[in-house]
Amino acid sequence: MAPTGQRRSGYSRRAQYNLFTGYIIAGTGALIGAVLLLLSFFQPQLFDGLRGAAADGVSPATETSATVRTGSKSIWDSISGYYRAGSKNAELKREMEIARIRLAEAQAVEQENLRLKALLGMQEKDVEPVAVTRLVGSTASSTRRFAYVGAGSDQGVEVGMPIRSPRGVVGRVLETGSDSARILLLTDTESVLPVRRASDEVVAFAEGRGDGLLRIRLINLGINPLEKGDLFVTSGAGGYYRPGAAVAILVEKTDDGGLARMVSDPAATDFVSIDPIFEPQAALAVETPTETELSD
Amino acid sequence: MERIDPRARSDAYGNRINRSHSTFLATVVPWGSILLASILPLFPIASALPLLPPLGFLMLLGWRLVRPGLLPVWAGIPLGLFDDLFSGQPFGFAILTWSLALIGIEILEGRLPWRAFWQDWFTAGIVVSVYLIVGWLLSGATPNIHSLIALVPQLVLSILLFPILSRIIARLDRFRLHRWRTI
Numbered sequence: 001m002a003p004t005g006q007r008r009s010g011y012s013r014r015a016q017y018n019l020f021t022g023y024i025i026a027g028t029g030a031l032i033g034a035v036l037l038l039l040s041f042f043q044p045q046l047f048d049g050l051r052g053a054a055a056d057g058v059s060p061a062t063e064t065s066a067t068v069r070t071g072s073k074s075i076w077d078s079i080s081g082y083y084r085a086g087s088k089n090a091e092l093k094r095e096m097e098i099a100r101i102r103l104a105e106a107q108a109v110e111q112e113n114l115r116l117k118a119l120l121g122m123q124e125k126d127v128e129p130v131a132v133t134r135l136v137g138s139t140a141s142s143t144r145r146f147a148y149v150g151a152g153s154d155q156g157v158e159v160g161m162p163i164r165s166p167r168g169v170v171g172r173v174l175e176t177g178s179d180s181a182r183i184l185l186l187t188d189t190e191s192v193l194p195v196r197r198a199s200d201e202v203v204a205f206a207e208g209r210g211d212g213l214l215r216i217r218l219i220n221l222g223i224n225p226l227e228k229g230d231l232f233v234t235s236g237a238g239g240y241y242r243p244g245a246a247v248a249i250l251v252e253k254t255d256d257g258g259l260a261r262m263v264s265d266p267a268a269t270d271f272v273s274i275d276p277i278f279e280p281q282a283a284l285a286v287e288t289p290t291e292t293e294l295s296d
Numbered sequence: 297m298e299r300i301d302p303r304a305r306s307d308a309y310g311n312r313i314n315r316s317h318s319t320f321l322a323t324v325v326p327w328g329s330i331l332l333a334s335i336l337p338l339f340p341i342a343s344a345l346p347l348l349p350p351l352g353f354l355m356l357l358g359w360r361l362v363r364p365g366l367l368p369v370w371a372g373i374p375l376g377l378f379d380d381l382f383s384g385q386p387f388g389f390a391i392l393t394w395s396l397a398l399i400g401i402e403i404l405e406g407r408l409p410w411r412a413f414w415q416d417w418f419t420a421g422i423v424v425s426v427y428l429i430v431g432w433l434l435s436g437a438t439p440n441i442h443s444l445i446a447l448v449p450q451l452v453l454s455i456l457l458f459p460i461l462s463r464i465i466a467r468l469d470r471f472r473l474h475r476w477r478t479i
Contacts, residue, residue, distance in 0.1 A: 022369045022370055023369055023399075023402075025369070025370040025373070026368075026369040026373075026395055026398060026399050027395075029373035030372075030395035030396050032373070032388075032391060033372075033376065033388045033389070033390075033393070033394075033395055034388070036380075036387055036388025036391060037392055037434065038388075039387075039388065040386040040387040040388055040436070047380075050381060051381050051382075051387070054382060055382075058338065058382070061339075062338055062339060065339045137339055138338070139346075140338070140340055140347060140348035141337040141346060141348045141349060141350045141384075141450070142346060142384035142385050143346055143385075143432045143435040143437065143447065144384045144437060145345075145346075187345065189437035189438055189443060190436075190437045209440065209442040209443065210345070210443025210446055211345050211442040212446065213442070
């Protein structure tokens with residue numbers, strides 16, 4: 001559409017000043033924006049409170065939409081389940097039998113583990129999740145991969161806590177509001193997670209690539225032992241994540257490791273649990289520069 | 297008069313007798329729709345890669361290009377501030393880029409006062425591409441080639457969405473100027 005005549009102020013002094021002030025304000029605004037942007041590069045936590053409050057403000061709406069979303073998804077699942085029900089049923093029965101056998105074997109292993117641990121005098125207690133909540137939304141239009149969960153500092157959530165879905169690791173808490181928290185997904189380019197291959201002790205780092213895949217970077221370089229389909233689990237190094245939670249499956253082999261797909265795709269995730277930090281002392285130690293000494 | 301022409305006492309915004317525009321709607325609709333579009337990308341699936349177009353920015357561009365003169369040049373400051381709260385980009389990014397985009401379009405409009413829709417679309421396409429690429433550079437993460445490739449579907453979607461969005465804005469504009477019954 002053609003512009004209106006508002007741009008031409010004519011001889012009216014008032015219109016001229018109005019127009020001029022508009023430009024001045026816009027220019028100053030751009031400058032302020034640039035300053036804020038610089039500030040948030042060097043002090044990223046400066047605006048956490050503001051964003052937390054904003055996320056709290058919309059959390060009733062996002063939680064409702066998350067409920068509706070998962071509800072509609074399960075309806076679709078039950079409809080598509082009818083398609084080729086017979087052959088699927090037979091296949092599932094076969095898988096079920098194998099799974100039962102494996103389960104029995106796993107129980108035996110677990111028993112043995114318990115016995116061995118008792119022998120060593122090790123104690124292991126179950127972790128209570130800090131909160132169980134929904135993944136309510138994500139920054140779907142930004143390059144950064146953040147998501148929001150419907151629990152915050154009121155429920156005891158703290159920065160750094162790992163987020164797990166029933167399938168595996170999703171990410172960790174980046175900032176908390178009172179009723180919502182922003183989490184860093186594993187696929188974000190700033191996310192690095194120490195992992196190991198589930199079958200043996202090949203250790204690596206899983207870094208987000210920003211395009212939905214994780215880059216597996218081996219720590220010990222040499223002959224690349226990875227194979228397509230290898231499952232990676234958390235190694236527990238770094239102190240944030242409990243060891244043994246599923247992270248990713250290798251889809252492509254590269255020179256120094258490979259590319260992997262997340263086991264727990266946030267798009268398919270509904271409920272997540274927020275666990276306490278595995279070893280707060282270790283996590284603190286990792287964050288502390290080597291020059292500073294740790295004291296209790 | 298009605299016997300000759302039934303639409304004689306009405307225009308695109310409704311009957312003119314006994315009815316008038318609502319000042320509240322006329323001011324709130326453009327700003328409100330942009331704010332709403334800023335929040336919208338939060339709601340859909342938590343995707344593993346950026347997929348949704350920057351709806352708030354597209355809405356701002358739409359209002360600016362479809363209805364020039366409606367939003368002041370400084371509109372990028374308050375609207376960008378709000379978008380920054382939800383977009384996931386570092387704080388201040390939207391304030392800076394939205395202000396610059398509005399100033400840029402203002403300059404462009406001085407050069408090209410009369411435009412057809414496809415020229416608007418072209419402008420919006422270029423502005424949105426620059427916005428997304430600058431957003432990729434200034435996201436606070438280390439920019440790498442993979443996340444740049446992951447940007448392509450979002451970019452294509454954004455460009456394709458603009459015509460639909462400008463239709464929606466035209467509808468919203470009619471609603472904005474609708475005449476309501478007054479006594």
